[in-house]
Amino acid sequence: MAEFEHRIVRASVHEVALPLLKTFVTGFGNTSSRHTVLVHLVDEEGFEGWGEAPALDHPFYLSETTSTTFSVIVEYALDLALRSPSSDPRDVAHAMSPIRGNTFARAGVEAAFWALTSAREGRPLASLFGGTATRVAVGESLSIADTLDETIEEVALRLEEGYRRIKLKIRPGWDIEVVRAVRETFGDGVLLQVDANASYTLDDVEALRALDNFGLLCIEQPLGFDDIEGSAVLQRQLQTPICLDEAIRSLSDARRALDIDACRNINVKPGRVGGLVASLEIHDLCVEREIPMWCGGMLESGIGRSANLALCSLPGFNQPADMSPASVLYADDLVDPTFEVEPEGYVAVPTAPGLGFNVVPHRIVERTVRFAALDAVTHDIRERSLEYVDL
Ligand code: OSB
Numbered sequence: 001m002a003e004f005e006h007r008i009v010r011a012s013v014h015e016v017a018l019p020l021l022k023t024f025v026t027g028f029g030n031t032s033s034r035h036t037v038l039v040h041l042v043d044e045e046g047f048e049g050w051g052e053a054p055a056l057d058h059p060f061y062l063s064e065t066t067s068t069t070f071s072v073i074v075e076y077a078l079d080l081a082l083r084s085p086s087s088d089p090r091d092v093a094h095a096m097s098p099i100r101g102n103t104f105a106r107a108g109v110e111a112a113f114w115a116l117t118s119a120r121e122g123r124p125l126a127s128l129f130g131g132t133a134t135r136v137a138v139g140e141s142l143s144i145a146d147t148l149d150e151t152i153e154e155v156a157l158r159l160e161e162g163y164r165r166i167k168l169k170i171r172p173g174w175d176i177e178v179v180r181a182v183r184e185t186f187g188d189g190v191l192l193q194v195d196a197n198a199s200y201t202l203d204d205v206e207a208l209r210a211l212d213n214f215g216l217l218c219i220e221q222p223l224g225f226d227d228i229e230g231s232a233v234l235q236r237q238l239q240t241p242i243c244l245d246e247a248i249r250s251l252s253d254a255r256r257a258l259d260i261d262a263c264r265n266i267n268v269k270p271g272r273v274g275g276l277v278a279s280l281e282i283h284d285l286c287v288e289r290e291i292p293m294w295c296g297g298m299l300e301s302g303i304g305r306s307a308n309l310a311l312c313s314l315p316g317f318n319q320p321a322d323m324s325p326a327s328v329l330y331a332d333d334l335v336d337p338t339f340e341v342e343p344e345g346y347v348a349v350p351t352a353p354g355l356g357f358n359v360v361p362h363r364i365v366e367r368t369v370r371f372a373a374l375d376a377v378t379h380d381i382r383e384r385s386l387e388y389v390d391l
């Protein structure tokens, strides 16, 4: 890729408040406030790259939070990335590899370098990844609701809008009844799956086995967030494929899980696995082992979603993605125009180089609650008053 070094003249980090329309309710609890972290790079020729590090505000999905992500990027990840021998995202990912864990932080920085590289080379992100699909089948991930009627109503709306798959969030006490109600109302033709977000234990095998009767595509992360071994024990007792989300935070986690049959389906989120490079490696592993896979979501803004869409253009992403557009989640998006779901349930893969969408600088500036810029030469952190946030 980059044969010669392009100097980054500006690197900044923004914590941005996103206006969530309603509380997202899952097996790990409620998400009512959503701040995301953005990385912005500008090189000496004026090319820019945006990346998103979409950890949640709280440490109840995984250990990283918006705050830890912001700090690790500002204090460590950006400095290592800027010392990389080249700005090729693979080199950048390697340069950040001394950082243990903190996958969202590393992924956000790496994503900005991918977008920058794409802009410089004038090639869409999807083509840099080697992806060929021009559109991505999408599904919705439905929050746990107060009543079954509410869920039925929302499923009806999404199916009418064309969404190609429904994922119901479940937890003990909100599982078999909601799945049965959706199957009884909409029939067996609907692609349906559930996501427990680590809210069951091996003592709940009977409740989970009861779900085998509903022809689900998968049961996502039934057991503890890091319980790969337990998942293998459970998979032996279930017909429905287990899909791992939380428990796979690297290529080696994915390999370990597949080696012991802890899952037969994988949800790939670039933030969770440490970046797009790791996502591509997990993709290749799943293709080699013929494991169905799909791209999950972290309620990203259009900035993070655009990289996810490019990733989904690869052939191994053979099940619908969690890709509800901003119109479902937020009052508005950080990109404009943003994407919507086409009537047949697809979203187009961006074709323009860079992010493939135009960011709206004034929305980012207005919603930035924490900001830091790195000195381009010394990499010293220059935390500035928010009054000076400017793009
Ligand atoms: O478990 O897949 C999950 C959102 C935040 C954290 C974890 C998860 C989710 C979702 C939402 O299910 C998917 C989306 O981004 O649309």
Ligand code: MG
Pocket (backbone or CB within 6 Å): 195, 197, 220, 221, 245, 246, 267, 296
């Ligand atoms: Mg999940």
